[in-house]
Amino acid sequence: MSIENPREFMLQLFHTAVESVSAENCLPSFLADLKSEGRTIVIGAGKAAAAMAATVERHWQGELSGLVVTPYGHGATCEKIEVVEAAHPVPDGAGQQAAQRILDLVQGQQLTEKDVVLCLISGGGSALLSLPAAGITLEQKRAVNKALLKSGAAIHEMNCVRKHLSRIKGGRLALACAPARVVSFLISDVPGDDPSVIASGPTLPDSSTSAEALAILKKYNIAIDAEVLQYLESAESETPKPHDPRFAEHEHHVICNAATALEAAAAASRAQGMPAYILSDSIEGEARDVAQVLAAIARQVADREQPFSTPCVLLSGGETTVTVRGSGRGGRNAEFLLSAAIALNGHKKIFALACDTDGIDGSETNAGALYTPDSLARAEALGLKPKEFLNNNDAFRFFEALGDLVVTQPTRTNVNDFRVLLIL
């Protein structure tokens, strides 16, 4: 096939991918099978929370009430469910108040076994539902968090500690809903889709233990106040474990994930006669190095017709990371794309797009960016040096200057990274 406009083609794949993981597209079929014999309370948190709540309102038969919290700018109009906006990724007072109100809501209504709590969980929910465990102050929790971030602890280690210092995470929110049945719907932004990891699993049992949390704090020499130590040594701090009978009636459904988005984009590509291959839905690693690998594979396709024939599209998802060394602006997708641009070095057959499906690449105003074979030549004409921008973690400004940012506004969903390599 021939592609008239590669930029538009790649953008179309991205928009198709995002649309495929919208609440409106994924949630209704799950709601159709569900009934409540009593009240139906909707709670939730994350970038998709408001969109999911609006979808529930449109498709749920029967009365509804509730409260969800979503990052600023991610709201949607709801009539029965209150939508609160709060700060992400660094929690603020609005989020903490909303978290407290959600707890009060499920604990203060004398819920019964006939009632159903619909919990709408998506990426970003962890920061939005930040509430310290009883007996620990917000300052103490923050101090531990800050020390952990500096310590070099792995993300699963940090999450283990966080879950054991929280009043909500690690299944505690589900316990608060007892004796009502909790049905959780999750949009996964986590490579591997472990539901207990998405938004720190507020309604899922947790296999990590308080003893492990203490061992991690010890391992990284993190000083903690006596109250924190006392809490973590108490039985109270233990999270509910898998197979806990209190979770026997609960359900959870991952309604969509990176694979959903990639499959939709692949189908849209194939429908236009363009073969599409999904390399992986869960690529992790430093963005600039991931870019070098994917660029090398694209060059192999372009130059040697292996492992795929041209033309074709290579799709991938996951969550790359950026180790910030410079002082520039840029998210991981723009940084990926700038490194790919340098590695592709104007190869005439290869085009690329890298965007965050939530519409926000890092903390910038764009979803990501586009690369075309003439990008480096256009940059040179403007006096821009790609390697200097990359060294300064300044990929946003590089693609901004080229007019190659992809801007969508918040998409109200989140299945993490989405990358296209188009090889003509």
Next chain:
Amino acid sequence: MSIENPREFMLQLFHTAVESVSAENCLPSFLADLKSEGRTIVIGAGKAAAAMAATVERHWQGELSGLVVTPYGHGATCEKIEVVEAAHPVPDGAGQQAAQRILDLVQGQQLTEKDVVLCLISGGGSALLSLPAAGITLEQKRAVNKALLKSGAAIHEMNCVRKHLSRIKGGRLALACAPARVVSFLISDVPGDDPSVIASGPTLPDSSTSAEALAILKKYNIAIDAEVLQYLESAESETPKPHDPRFAEHEHHVICNAATALEAAAAASRAQGMPAYILSDSIEGEARDVAQVLAAIARQVADREQPFSTPCVLLSGGETTVTVRGSGRGGRNAEFLLSAAIALNGHKKIFALACDTDGIDGSETNAGALYTPDSLARAEALGLKPKEFLNNNDAFRFFEALGDLVVTQPTRTNVNDFRVLLIL
């Protein structure tokens, strides 16, 4: 197909790959078409130099003499061509003497247009042929080199400066052979196979300039002695440029490269009924991040049968890098494999091998290592923590403890990295 012994299968692919890029396998067909009406002088440098010289001796019709230099332990028995061993990657006096003797050899024999100089070039040749330009001392050249290494200059920038401070690199060795015809045979260890980059291109014209070398020294604020400045500002320092008429009669042939090795391994795999795909012959990037990407692709194959059906083999080559932060032992292939092991986390269907085709992974005694689904369990049984070994850049010791090193001794060839992912 079923693989009885995945370890042996992967090792067999590696040995097939190495064998396919041996001098004895690749050089004779090129020699068959070549004649000398006068004398035939053999010179050369690199990890394959002695093996290539021995092959020339076996297959060349007519008289021969010459001198090649190869790293310690890479020698081979030759009768007509002298083989000198010297230090690599840090040059020593033996290498400098050999470099001087090679220059004397081609300059002192009053070569004519009827004579042919066969130049045998392979990876490692740059360090082995280290000789400062006239008027510059060895100490001055070393000081510039040291400052460059610390400066953060890119490899092509360092090579530009090195070529302009050398009496041999950047085509100067070919000029020294005038008026004889120079025929170069190259084994490429360079992603992309640019012959002027392999061993810093002693017999190939150079597109970089003295002015660029000076600009690079200025860019990185590298202080240089007056003699060095004077030399770089003189016409004498300029390397011969592409299309220089003095190179019109010369020839060069890349006799094998990473693609040769990967194709041979793929063919050997397919011959046993196991589909094989070459992802790329030129992957660069930080070894641990490259591993995360390739592991993610292997998991996608294993778990989702995309983009390839199981069983299959994924092959790749190139040159990864390791940013050393720890104090351990290990080359880039072992580091790649340890990171892959962590990412694969015991996945039951996936096996892997990563080796350097030269038989030396970094500065260690092994070519690389093997990973099997039970590697992490065996490590745990021994009390080894994979992440701690990775953080300490200590992958050699990790795989040594498991008995999973691949040891071959120097292979006397070098087409850089060779990786297998076997997905059953």
